[in-house]
Amino acid sequence: MTTASCKTLPTERALRLPAARQRLDELRQQISIRIAQHSTGLQITSWFSEQVDDLLNQLWNGILTEYPAEFRAELSSAIALIAVGGTGRGDLAPYSDIDLLIVHRTAGGERWHEFAAQFVRDCWDAGLKLGHSTRSIPDAIRMARDDTQFATSLLEARLLVGHKPLFDDLMRKFQWNVVRGRLHTILSSSIAERDKEQAAHGATNQELEPDVKRSPGGLRDIHLIRWLSQLRTGSSDPEALRLAGLMTRDELLRLVTAYDYLLSIRLTLHLAAGRANDILTRSEQVRIAQDRGIEASGGQLAVEKFMQEYFRHTSTVSELATRLVRKHLPSRWQDVLWRPVVTHRVDTIYRISPDQIDVPRRFRNQLASLEDLLRLYWSAAMYKVPFADDLEEFVSTRTRELPETLTVEAGRIFLDILSRSRCVSRILRSMYRTGVLELVLPCFRHVRCLLQFNQYHQFTVDEHTLRAIEAAESFAELQSPLGEAFREIRHRDVLFLALLLHDAGKGYEEDHSEVGRRLAIEAAQRFRMASYHRDTVVFLVHKHLMMAHLAFRRDTTDPDVLLRFTHEVGTVDRLRMLYVLTAADITGVGPGVWNEWKAELLDNLFSGAMQALSGNSDMPQMIDLQSRVLSAVVDELSRPTTGEEKERIAKVVKQLFTTLPRHYLQGNSVERISSDLRIVMERRPDEIHISGRYEPETNSVEYRIITRESVAEGCFHKIAGALTSQRMEILSAQISTTTEGVIIDSFRVNDIDHSNEVPQFRLDEVCRTIRSVLTGETNVNQLVERRRRTIFSRPLIAGQFSDLPEQVLIDNESSERCTIVDIFAHDRPGLLYSISRQLFELELSIVLAKISTHLDQVVDVFYITDKRHQKISDPERLQKLELLLHECISRVNYV
Incomplete structure (x- = not known):
């Protein structure tokens, strides 16, 4: 073994690594205790980061003891362990990646890599998930110039252990070769990286299942503010931005409060998952609201109150980050040269250019009332230009000083702004950001x-x-x-x-x-x-x-x-x-x-x-429409024929036409009606026609079934069951039954097994399944239950995420011919099948069905009649119907 080789001390290492794993587990348990003791997010992450620093030092020094003294002396002046990224920042969560850079002198690189590789293996064996690299200083500098993410990780670098002059040399060269003269390049690239990341996690800070780290207004935006502070002031502490006059004391307080809040949320997400997890899912929102002791009140669920608090913090962060970024991004040289040339004065104090409206600082004290601010917005709407960035910041500050009093003139100006087209939404968003909208409409503050x-x-x-x-x-x-x-x-x-x-x-x-x-x-x-x-x-x-x-x-x-x-x-x-x-x-x-x-x-x-x-008049219009449709259908179906045959076909079509329900005639095109009637005329009495057609415009499939009631009793629920068994999401259904008992049913579905065009073999497969249940070859209930067991075996959770009750409403007033049943429920596979089967078992016929997602909830609507084709009038029967449908909904508990 050479002096540079590691001694074989399996006993020491065998003791050291389990102890490190145990220590890491204890630290994570301590986090839970500190949360229960109401320590803040900043306090806990700072403490945990310090403990991880100690653990890394112990692992590093433990490996050193396995090498000869001569090698240790040489190593001490040739290598350094540096915390970068979140580890350097000191805000680690329980299962965060440990971001490290191992820097070594160029000479003797192979020996330093051997040592570094052993350290990395021990870290992983101790339960630490590393994000690391081992580089010489020239290599690190090249990487920082080429990779913005690597460069920003060095902005908050800290020496953990090793040769300090080596670390100082790296940071000096980083400042000289990477940062100096490239502030705008680094900042612009960082913003582009952040925007790309945010686009993948939702384009708004108010997405309902946000990523605490990556969604707009999350921790990544705070990191961006820290990087900007480091680049502008030499310190990543946002306090430096306040001292430099780039942030007010109130803004700093709100930023630090939001930072602490988001870190506390991230801590509990990691602990609950037992792994790195930054997604604030619906179930986690409910849990955290309960853990924090938030109670429902005033029409708001506890979870809604919690998330309102969360979004207010992320809104603060998003707005601050956006403003600071805009302020420090470089202006195009063309704008600097030409804006003064093309800018003109309006109403003495406004300066209008093609891309913005501004008020010189010496005139801004004239924006003293809500009316003044609304006049400014009116001018922005008139010229269809946004505010200059620092003007919007000024308006936000001025708004906090103004009362909610709305003068007649202020109200007139606001309504006039609303009457302007093509810029209303942009103006209202700016009013919302600055708080002007809530001065005009105080009720908007609640939402x-x-x-x-x-x-x-x-x-x-x-x-x-x-x-x-x-x-x-x-x-x-x-x-x-x-x-x-x-x-x-x-x-x-x-x-x-x-x-x-x-x-x-x-x-x-x-x-x-x-x-x-x-x-x-x-x-x-x-x-x-x-x-x-x-x-x-x-x-x-x-x-x-x-x-x-x-x-x-x-x-x-x-x-x-x-x-x-x-x-x-x-x-x-x-x-x-x-x-x-x-x-x-x-x-x-x-x-x-x-x-x-x-x-x-x-x-x-x-x-x-x-x-x-x-x-x-609606009735003449209807009669005329039906007459025109009939004439077009007759022409379409009798086109190839002449003479007596043409007259015979016309007579048959007219007879069929009198049997068709009104909603069918008004809800289908001439081509579709002609196609359906051709099938009705040509098929055998006992024949079942089934077809499937993919529609690229809606990325959905329409399955159409034409048969007779006597051939396929309980047709609707059997088709719904067949489609459910084939993993179809039923989007809508049109049921049409002629007075002579001919069924023309149409189901529009989303085939979740195919994200794009549904292939013909799949259409044929589904058609065969529908046919087998309608002919009785396959028991539809067994088919659905078998599919439910194999695929839909996850307990239903949708209902946990809404305060809207599942309910059955019966309307006997809106239709002269039918009883209307509205079923409000949380959607899940098998729901439509179960409901329609229950109606069939009650010997009720479905005349019309509307399946839709209402603005707040899934609503299935059924127009039903009894066997005599009459609406249900018996109060006891209506009460029984409501009760059985309630029970039916509650039984469908799997998705």
Whole structure:
């Protein structure tokens, strides 16, 4: 063995490593104890980091004792162990990676690598997960120049053990060769890396399952502020930014408070998972709210109160990081040269350039009231430019000094801003950031960072509201009924005010539409609105769910439904506003929630209501429409024939046409009706026709089944079961039964086994499964249960994440012919099958079904009749139906 070789001391190492593992376990247990003793996040992470430092030192020195004295002496002046990244920062969580850099002199590199490799192995064996590299100083400097992530990890580097002159040499060369003269390059690259990371974890600081480290407003934004401080002041402590005049005392306090808060959340996430975990999932939110002793009150769940507190901290961090970054990013030289040339003065104190509005510092004391600030925003809206960065910062500071008093002129200016198209959403976001919006509408303060704890909303109430306004504004560009409706709205200030208020009633014990109605009355009075506009705002806020309710849950081909709706809406202008508000509200729920199917349903309701409100009689329109459809279908089916054969086909088609239900005729195209009737005419009486067709526009599959009631009894629940067994997510279903007993059913599904186009073999496989259950070859209940056991064996947790009750509502008033059953439930595979099977066992027929995700909950709606095709009128039977459906829902407990 050479002097540079490690001695073989298996006994010492065998004792040292288990002791290190035990020590690490004890430290993690101590964290739990310190949390229970109410130590702060900063205190705990700092203490834990110090203990990990000691552990690393012990492992390092333990290996040194295994080498000859001569080698130890040589090593002491040739190598250094440096904490970088989070380890250097000293804010480690229980299962954080330990970020280390082992630096050695260039000469004798192989020997230093041998020692370093042994140290790394011992760290891993002791239970420490390393993120490390071993480099010479020239190699480290090259790496720092090429890799921004590596460079930022060195900004908070600390020497743990080893040769200090070597560490000092590294840091001196890092400052000279990497940092000096490259501040903007490093900062810009760091921001780009952060933005990329945040894009992968949600583009808003109010995402409902945030990553505590990587989501906007999380710990990564605090790291960015620390890096900026290090680059600008030579210290990573944000206190240095305050001393340099780059941050106020209040901002520093809020930043440190948020830092401490986020670290405390991260600690408990790691401990609960027993591993590194930074995702604040719904279940973790519930647990942490309980652990912190937060109680529900005032219509808010405990978890909603906890997350509102969380989002307020992340909003603070996000806003500070954004402002500091903007302030220190370099301006383009073109802007520096040309902005003074193209800038002009407006109203004495405003300076307008093509890309911003500013107020020189010597004039800013003239922005002394809410009215003054709103005039500034009005000018920004007029010229369609944002505020200069430091101007928005100034407005935020001034806002804290102002009362909520709204003068007549201030109210007029605000409403005039809302009437400006194509910039309203941007202006309102700025008002929200600066606090001006809450001075104008004090009720909006309640929904700031307010969580909606359910499966379907992806954003907090405030973020959802602002996104809904952005969506409404974007409709101006659409060449569609929705776009046309938006462009024809004359009083857009009324629409946008209603959008601002539509969910302001959330977070109270009472229904949010009722609370919203009162808030809308107060707001209209605050703005001294004319009575007609006041009544319209109140109507839109109070009834903002009505159109979605009818379009997605009722048979809008029923003239009575349309008549009641148009009577309640009252005017064409209100109808347009409600249509746009409804579409914007759904779009603002989250990506992918608004789709072609929902657009078509709303378009149909809007079109029918518009005809009625425009003075056109609905019944002649309906008769004319059916006559035109009949004529087109007859032409389509009899085209290849002539003479008597053509007349015979026309007679058969006309006879079939009289048997078709109204919702089928209005809900299908001429091509689809022609295709269906051709199959009905050509098939044998006992034949079952089944087809599957992939639709790329919606990335869904339509399965269509045509047969007779006598051939396939209980057709609906059997098809639903067959689709469930094949892992289909049922999106919608259209059930149509002619007066002669012919069934034409259509199911639109999402095939979760295929993310893109569904191949033909899969379509054929599903069709075969449907056929086997309809013919009785396969027992559908056994098929569903077998699939449930093998795939859907995870206990249902969706219901734990919403305060919305699962309920069954029976409506015997809205339809003359049918009893309507509304089932509100948390979605899970097998639900539709179980409900429809229960209805079949009760000898009830499903005339029409609407399966949809409502704005807050999954809603399945069934129009049902008894065997005599009559609505159910017996009170005892209705009560039994409600009870059995409740039991049915509660039995479906697996997903």
